[in-house]
Amino acid sequence: MERALPYEWIPPEPGGPIHELHLWPHRSLPKRGFAGFIAGTFVLLLVPLYPALGSPVLWGLLPFLMGTLWLLYWAIQRSYRDGEVLEELRIWPDNVRLERHSRRDATQEWEANPHWVLVALHQTGGPVANYVTLRGAGREVEIGAFLSDDERVDLYGELTRYLPIRE
Structure with missing residues (x-):
């Protein structure tokens, strides 16, 4: 091949x-794959939040998990720009x-x-x-x-x- x-x-x-x-x-992660990766990561980050639904722990975890997702998004976008x-x-x-x-x-x-x-x-x-x-x-x-x-x-x-x- x-x-x-x-x-x-x-x-x-x-x-x-x-x-x-x-x-x-070379780009090992195309733009379409990038969108799927971010979506998949978002779904996986929701897993620890599921048991916390309805409790105040949800609001303690949510900022850290969403901050992690944003940081990952920013880092990959920076790599694309560079x-x-x-x-x-x-x-x-x-x-x-x-x-x-x-x-x-x-x-x-x-x-x-x-x-x-x-x-x-x-x-x-x-x-x-x-x-x-x-x-x-x-x-x-x-x-x-x-x-x-x-x-x-x-x-x-x-x-x-x-x-x-x-x-």
Whole structure:
């Protein structure tokens, strides 16, 4: 079974780049699953309240249980917002451009001549295993740092079809 990768190659359009790649962080809990998880947690939090119905203990427990539910909701929503990252790699015959869009930071950009761009896979020594970088125009930039180790190896293989490999 082939796994779905959190990136895709966009078909070329007339006048656009000859190759375009979009990368994003993997989401193990989709939005629909998130709603079900919160609903299920709410139902489970009601279980200890059932015996307390009609007694003053209910009003002692209710704020803590609902506060727990709210905190869980807030934490997962924060995780979604922090994970809103998109990297776009565009390759033209005379230019390569990498843009990283993040909700929290300004857009980061890098450009170089594709003839001089080198793709490298650092199996060790980087901030993560199988660290993929692009080098050109006097800079070395990472690509797909939020991907898993195996996904970065797959990405490296696909990038080497379009850009030179650094030994």
